[in-house]
Structure formats: structure tokens, C-alpha cells
Amino acid sequence: MKLSRIPRLRLALLCLALCGVSRAAAAEGLQWYVVPPGGDGPSAMAPPPASPKAMPAPASPAGAEGKSLRYGELIDDVAQRHALDPLLVHAVVETESAYRPEAVSDKGAIGLMQVMPATGMRFGQRALTEPRANLEAGAAYLSWLLRRFDGRLELALAGYNAGEGAVARYGNAVPPYEETQAYVRKVMARYARLRGGASPGIPASAAPAAVAAARRVGKPKDAMGGVGDMGQLWRIFTGGSNAGGANGT
Numbered sequence: 001m002k003l004s005r006i007p008r009l010r011l012a013l014l015c016l017a018l019c020g021v022s023r024a025a026a027a028e029g030l031q032w033y034v035v036p037p038g039g040d041g042p043s044a045m046a047p048p049p050a051s052p053k054a055m056p057a058p059a060s061p062a063g064a065e066g067k068s069l070r071y072g073e074l075i076d077d078v079a080q081r082h083a084l085d086p087l088l089v090h091a092v093v094e095t096e097s098a099y100r101p102e103a104v105s106d107k108g109a110i111g112l113m114q115v116m117p118a119t120g121m122r123f124g125q126r127a128l129t130e131p132r133a134n135l136e137a138g139a140a141y142l143s144w145l146l147r148r149f150d151g152r153l154e155l156a157l158a159g160y161n162a163g164e165g166a167v168a169r170y171g172n173a174v175p176p177y178e179e180t181q182a183y184v185r186k187v188m189a190r191y192a193r194l195r196g197g198a199s200p201g202i203p204a205s206a207a208p209a210a211v212a213a214a215r216r217v218g219k220p221k222d223a224m225g226g227v228g229d230m231g232q233l234w235r236i237f238t239g240g241s242n243a244g245g246a247n248g249t
Contacts, residue, residue, distance in 0.1 A: 113138025
């Protein structure tokens with residue numbers, strides 16, 4: 001059956017109306033409707049929320065600065081227990097292990113402060129891969145060294161690296177070991193940077209003068225701080241660890 005002219009006209013008008021609606025919907029966004037139960041007509045409701053985009057996982061702290069934040073509270077606590085400046089402990093940790101608790105040196109030094117097992121035992125700590133135990137041992141040793149050398153930081157750091165016996169043998173001076181002298185400068189520079197000041201230079205150890213002083217002194221003061229035979233017994237018990245510092249140098 002052929003469509004009459006009027007139905008054709010109505011069909012054309014209907015097509016135009018639908019096109020207008022679709023364009024308006026495209027321009028303004030679709031509106032969703034729902035017929036409430038028992039309601040008389042549809043009511044508008046907001047479109048369903050778009051599925052949230054997956055948020056990237058927060059980046060883990062990178063570099064020494066981020067890792068220092070990770071251990072900051074623990075270092076503060078341990079430093080306070082041993083009457084140390086937390087920034088000094090940070091400087092030692094950054095130099096020794098770059099804040100890696102799993103670090104182990106080729107000489108067997110372990111953890112954040114690179115403590116030798118014998119040094120850990122000396123200060124009552126065995127689980128040196130555990131950050132708190134490692135920091136407790138290293139901070140206890142560093143605090144002891146500062147008292148041993150009358151608060152002279154460069155000597156305490158030299159003792160931490162090379163052993164207090166080595167410092168005593170050279171007349172209470174930084175031993176003329178390239179590694180130890182570089183270590184002391186590095187820690188002191190980092191400590192000064194953390195405190196926001198200039199790096200205080202350390203006195204360069206003139207090997208001949210230091211050796212001559214050691215010869216004049218004769219037998220060096222006992223590595224345990226002048227406790228005589230008890231110091232000898234301690235070195236036998238620990239296998240001579242006192243001469244090697246915290247990190248077995």
C-alpha cells in the first residue's frame with residue numbers, strides 16, 4: 001500500500017524532531033529517568049557515577065632523603081637514649097649504608113650503621129639486621145667513643161672506622177689511613193650539611209708526627225679505656241674486635 005502524502009509529511013516531521021532531540025542530548029548530555037514505585041511519572045536522577053580511574057600507587061621514598069624519613073623517628077629515639085645528636089647518627093648511617101638495613105660489607109659489617117657482630121655483642125645486640133638493634137649497637141659504640149676521646153668528634157669517628165686502638169696508637173690522632181681519613185671527612189661534611197653549616201675541616205694526620213708521638217707514648221692506652229687486664233680479656237673474648245672499629249676496618 002502506498003503511503004499518502006499526509007502520512008509521509010508526518011513521518012518527515014517525526015524524523016526531524018528525533019534528530020533535534022538526539023542533537024540536544026549529545027550537546028547537553030543524556031538525562032536518566034526512573035519511575036518511582038507508585039509514582040505518576042518519571043523523575044530525573046543524576047547519571048550513574050563514572051567508574052573511578054585507578055590511582056597510581058604512591059611512590060615509595062627514593063634516595064637517602066626519603067629513607068631518612070623512614071627511619072627518622074627511630075633514629076631520634078635511639079640518639080636520645082645515647083645522648084647523641086640525631087643528625088650525627090643520620091650522617092653516620094648515610095655514609096655507612098645509605099640507609100640500607102640489609103647492607104653487608106665484604107668484611108662482615110652489618111646493617112644501617114655497619115656494625116661488626118663482635119661490636120654488636122660488646123654492646124648487647126645480636127640481631128644486627130634489625131634496624132633498632134643495629135642502631136642501638138652503633139649509637140652505643142659512637143657514644144662510648146666520644147666519651148673515650150673527650151668529645152673530639154673526629155677521633156670518635158676515626159675510632160668508629162678503624163678502632164679506638166688505632167687512634168690510641170697514633171697518639172690520639174686520626175690514623176694515617178687513607179680510608180679512615182676520607183671516612184671522617186665524609187661524615188663530618190654530611191653532619192655539617194644536615195645542620196645547615198659549613199663543613200668543619202678535620203686536622204690532617206701527619207703520619208711521621210703521629211708515629212713519633214705513638215713511640216714516645218710507648219704502649220698505647222688500653223682500648224677499653226684504661227681498664228688494664230680486663231681489656232685484654234675482652235679482646236680475647238671478642239677475637240680482637242676493638243682494633244677493627246664498628247665496621248671491621
